[in-house]
Amino acid sequence: MTDAAGPVLAADGTPLKKSLNRALRRQKMRALMLIAPLLLFILITFIWPIAQMLLRSVENQIVSDVLPRTVVAVVEWDASTEEAPGDPVFEALAQDMMVAVEQKQHTRLGSRLNYETTGVSSLFRKSGRAVDEMGELAMDQFVALDEGFEAPANWAVNLGTADWNAALTDWVNNGEEGNAPRFAADPGAAEALPQTTRLYGDFANFVASDGDNPLDEDIWPILFHTLAQELPSADLSSVAGTGLPLVAAQGPVAGFETEDIKAAFIDIDEDWASVEVWQTIQTYSPDFTNGYFLNSIDMQKSPDGAEWRPEDQQIYLTLFWRTMLMSFVITCSCILLGYPVAWLLANLPASKANLLMILVLLPFWTSLLVRTSAWKVLLQQQGVINELLVWIGLVGDENRLALINNATGTIIAMTHILLPFMILPLYSVMKTIPPSYLRAAKSLGATNWTAFWRVYFPQSVPGIGAGSILVFILSIGYYITPEIVGGTKGVFISNRIAYHISSSLNWGLAAALGSILLAIVLIFYWMYDKIVGIDNVKLGG
Amino acid sequence: MGRRGLSESSSDAAFVAFERVQKSYDGENLVVKDLNLSMPKGEFLTMLGPSGSGKTTCLMMLAGFETATHGDIMLDGVSINNIPPHKRGIGMVFQNYALFPHMTVAENLAFPLQVRKLGKSVQEEKVHRALGMVQMNDFAGRRPSQLSGGQQQRIALARALVFEPELVLMDEPLGALDKQLRETLQFEITNLAHELGITVVYVTHDQTEALTMSDRVAVFDDGRIQQLAPPDQLYEQPENSFVAQFIGENNTLEGVVQEIKGDACVVKLDSGDIIDAIPVNVQSVGDRTKVSIRPERVEYDKSRLKDGAHTLKAEVLEFIYMGDIFRTRLRVAGTDEFVIKSRNAPDQTRLKPGEMIEIGWLPQDCRALDA
Numbered sequence: 073m074t075d076a077a078g079p080v081l082a083a084d085g086t087p088l089k090k091s092l093n094r095a096l097r098r099q100k101m102r103a104l105m106l107i108a109p110l111l112l113f114i115l116i117t118f119i120w121p122i123a124q125m126l127l128r129s130v131e132n133q134i135v136s137d138v139l140p141r142t143v144v145a146v147v148e149w150d151a152s153t154e155e156a157p158g159d160p161v162f163e164a165l166a167q168d169m170m171v172a173v174e175q176k177q178h179t180r181l182g183s184r185l186n187y188e189t190t191g192v193s194s195l196f197r198k199s200g201r202a203v204d205e206m207g208e209l210a211m212d213q214f215v216a217l218d219e220g221f222e223a224p225a226n227w228a229v230n231l232g233t234a235d236w237n238a239a240l241t242d243w244v245n246n247g248e249e250g251n252a253p254r255f256a257a258d259p260g261a262a263e264a265l266p267q268t269t270r271l272y273g274d275f276a277n278f279v280a281s282d283g284d285n286p287l288d289e290d291i292w293p294i295l296f297h298t299l300a301q302e303l304p305s306a307d308l309s310s311v312a313g314t315g316l317p318l319v320a321a322q323g324p325v326a327g328f329e330t331e332d333i334k335a336a337f338i339d340i341d342e343d344w345a346s347v348e349v350w351q352t353i354q355t356y357s358p359d360f361t362n363g364y365f366l367n368s369i370d371m372q373k374s375p376d377g378a379e380w381r382p383e384d385q386q387i388y389l390t391l392f393w394r395t396m397l398m399s400f401v402i403t404c405s406c407i408l409l410g411y412p413v414a415w416l417l418a419n420l421p422a423s424k425a426n427l428l429m430i431l432v433l434l435p436f437w438t439s440l441l442v443r444t445s446a447w448k449v450l451l452q453q454q455g456v457i458n459e460l461l462v463w464i465g466l467v468g469d470e471n472r473l474a475l476i477n478n479a480t481g482t483i484i485a486m487t488h489i490l491l492p493f494m495i496l497p498l499y500s501v502m503k504t505i506p507p508s509y510l511r512a513a514k515s516l517g518a519t520n521w522t523a524f525w526r527v528y529f530p531q532s533v534p535g536i537g538a539g540s541i542l543v544f545i546l547s548i549g550y551y552i553t554p555e556i557v558g559g560t561k562g563v564f565i566s567n568r569i570a571y572h573i574s575s576s577l578n579w580g581l582a583a584a585l586g587s588i589l590l591a592i593v594l595i596f597y598w599m600y601d602k603i604v605g606i607d608n609v610k611l612g613g
Numbered sequence: 614m615g616r617r618g619l620s621e622s623s624s625d626a627a628f629v630a631f632e633r634v635q636k637s638y639d640g641e642n643l644v645v646k647d648l649n650l651s652m653p654k655g656e657f658l659t660m661l662g663p664s665g666s667g668k669t670t671c672l673m674m675l676a677g678f679e680t681a682t683h684g685d686i687m688l689d690g691v692s693i694n695n696i697p698p699h700k701r702g703i704g705m706v707f708q709n710y711a712l713f714p715h716m717t718v719a720e721n722l723a724f725p726l727q728v729r730k731l732g733k734s735v736q737e738e739k740v741h742r743a744l745g746m747v748q749m750n751d752f753a754g755r756r757p758s759q760l761s762g763g764q765q766q767r768i769a770l771a772r773a774l775v776f777e778p779e780l781v782l783m784d785e786p787l788g789a790l791d792k793q794l795r796e797t798l799q800f801e802i803t804n805l806a807h808e809l810g811i812t813v814v815y816v817t818h819d820q821t822e823a824l825t826m827s828d829r830v831a832v833f834d835d836g837r838i839q840q841l842a843p844p845d846q847l848y849e850q851p852e853n854s855f856v857a858q859f860i861g862e863n864n865t866l867e868g869v870v871q872e873i874k875g876d877a878c879v880v881k882l883d884s885g886d887i888i889d890a891i892p893v894n895v896q897s898v899g900d901r902t903k904v905s906i907r908p909e910r911v912e913y914d915k916s917r918l919k920d921g922a923h924t925l926k927a928e929v930l931e932f933i934y935m936g937d938i939f940r941t942r943l944r945v946a947g948t949d950e951f952v953i954k955s956r957n958a959p960d961q962t963r964l965k966p967g968e969m970i971e972i973g974w975l976p977q978d979c980r981a982l983d984a
Binding site for chain 2: 514
């Protein structure tokens with residue numbers, strides 16, 4: 073109406089686009105606010121846990137966190153030599169272990185590595201008790217040389233910055249309010265005595281985090297050992313602090329009797345000489361690992377890459393396959409049993425259909441546990457069904473059917489429990505198929521069967537699809553029912569996941585198994601979309 | 614055996630026949646009461662009636678989807694009561710088209726041929742020909758959902774015709790279409806039916822459709838055929854007041870028969886006025902009657918009335934200009950709903966509300982029916 077070249081204007085002169093956006097924005101904001109609680113809820117209870125699970129299945133920082141020095145030192149080690157790593161690795165291990173023991177991290181790491189190699193857990197626990205004696209030989213010699221080495225304050229002055237020392241003094245003067253300041257290494261000391269400085273930093277920080285004063289606590293023996301290792305060859309010109317008589321000690325220390333740390337460790341437990349233990353540490357030293365996933369598919373890491381686990385330790389692939397196969401059987405039996413019921417529901421007069429619908433929904437109102445336990449009563453060897461069969465004479469008393477604590481039991485009970493999930497989508501799709509299609513087919517000359525098979529059935533396929541997806545995905549992750557009626561031959565992968573979550577506490581493996589399960593479901597979903605088309609899935613309407 | 618001989622002789626030319634057919638769904642009420650109907654080959658018969666009048670039930674019984682509670686339905690001289698629908702060979706067009714949504718147009722059309730196990734090439738040829746009949750050859754590969762309502766209806770028609778049935782049933786096939794499309798398709802369906810020489814039973818509640826398409830119309834009400842006649846007869850010579858009311862616009866005046874003389878009678882209206890009529894559904898003097906007169910047959914130009922014709926005084930209440938015609942509402946003999954229609958001709962007078970006029974009609978246009 074106005075200038076065709078310019079933007080269309082609303083009545084008040086603002087561009088039409090802008091005022092339209094403004095009008096829509098208010099609507100959108102209102103809608104967003106309405107769904108915000110749900111969105112937040114889903115984010116917190118669904119997206120976040122899944123992300124956590126995915127992360128946990130590859131996360132492996134615990135090794136490098138607890139054994140930072142060892143992890144670096146062991147990189148060079150070549151497992152194929154069939155010999156335990158050399159002294160430097162054990163030196164690093166001794167330092168790491170000291171810190172870990174003080175922080176009580178070594179048992180956690182032990183159980184983590186125990187998933188990969190049994191025995192590591194007890195190895196770490198045992199070593200933890202003995203590690204604080206390592207370095208006592210060096211300590212005694214230092215103290216004999218000069219009593220000044222025993223005073224913690226001297227270490228602080230020598231290895232920490234002047235600022236940190238000042239802050240520490242302030243903190244002490246202020247009545248030790250809160251925690252002591254975090255350690256700051258003196259650059260000169262860190263250059264001349266890197267390992268000692270670093271270990272002292274760990275010591276100071278640990279003491280501080282415990283709420284104690286680094287100037288009061290006894291220096292760890294292993295620090296003396298480390299200092300004895302480093303001092304002889306150190307260039308002390310850059311060390312400014314004057315607490316420890318380092319320069320004077322440099323000469324005598326070279327003549328100290330040194331403790332063989334490696335031998336000490338092997339003395340605690342000869343497993344430390346085991347190549348396997350060190351291989352495990354080396355393999356699992358990166359921050360992220362595919363080890364859990366390999367484990368989930370019955371493989372393990374080895375120096376030559378991934379390899380199959382020994383035959384007798386393979387379990388997960390079988391379980392995955394069984395889960396898949398049984399879910400498929402359950403889905404098929406749900407279709408077979410559910411289709412006629414849904415058809416009846418959709419075609420009976422309303423009053424009868426309602427009654428039938430209540431029967432279909434009734435299981436939903438009964439506790440899952442009660443229903444499953446009821447199957448136990450029905451299916452067991454001395455149960456209702458077997459008694460009945462024996463009484464009729466169909467089955468001999470001596471060879472009663474094994475209907476429970478095996479795959480059969482799981483299939484029967486789960487078909488029953490998941491049947492409504494098949495019937496309801498089928499019903500809602502069938503409800504939308506007008507009876508005139510069947511009539512039209514018959515009027516065109518089709519027999520009842522042809523009319524059903526060529527006209528009615530294809531139109532009910534979306535319902536079958538929706539029901540199958542629901543039932544299959546639900547049953548793939550089912551847990552309670554297989555646990556109760558499945559015995560050993562009828563359990564699913566989810567039971568194994570539950571075991572790792574609650575009993576073995578190997579959450580990483582549980583997360584990896586869960587992630588694989590999730591991936592399988594997504595793959596099935598994708599395949600289904602390719603074959604049937606997800607647009608064809610109808611849950612209703 | 615004897616029975617068959619009887620029925621054959623009684624309906625010699627009948628292709629489709631209903632003989633004393635009754636239908637009840639609940640065992641208490643009859644939906645169809647004693648239906649007798651016979652139609653020759655090639656006829657286009659429409660079942661017209663308000664909803665619940667039993668017309669669709671009749672169609673469904675003929676198609677085989679409902680069974681008659683009593684009586685025989687004959688097709689080509691043979692009782693089809695016990696023949697299942699798929700063996701009757703009757704084409705059917707449904708109200709909602711009932712095109713199979715998971716098949717293309719061509720597959721829909723091929724369906725009746727496939728179940729008859731015809732050869733591939735025969736199938737293709739017949740499908741092609743049927744699509745040609747409804748000018749839809751370009752749409753063979755489409756799905757029904759990609760077609761408009763009118764196109765779907767054409768396909769449904771082609772599908773009902775593709776296996777060359779002699780009898781085609783149509784259950785309100787144009788009900789869901791807009792007016793213009795409906796008119797086009799009405800024309801196409803009648804043409805096609807006559808060209809192919811098929812017999813059609815058509816169910817509708819739209820009287821215009823019934824009048825324009827059919828050879829004969831059966832007006833249903835209350836489970837009975839009220840009148841079975843060609844359209845012109847139905848409109849001009851309704852046999853009872855239901856048909857008169859149901860078909861077209863109609864003026865009704867109530868009164869008592871005063872005199873019957875052969876094919877003419879005099880009716881004294883409740884208002885006391887006297888009018889001429891022809892006796893249709895009245896037997897004797899003193900009978901109450903509803904007199905029916907079509908709006909376009911009412912004259913207010915005295916010169917066009919016969920000498921001595923009875924006239925009535927009328928007051929103009931409303932004048933409605935409708936383009937091609939004028940519709941004038943009058944107060945006549947105590948009713949305010951008396952309507953007359955006049956053609957919008959150059960010399961036509963336009964009546965004004967409040968004007969007093971005299972109206973009359975030729976006796977043969979005015980029918981004294983049952984009360």
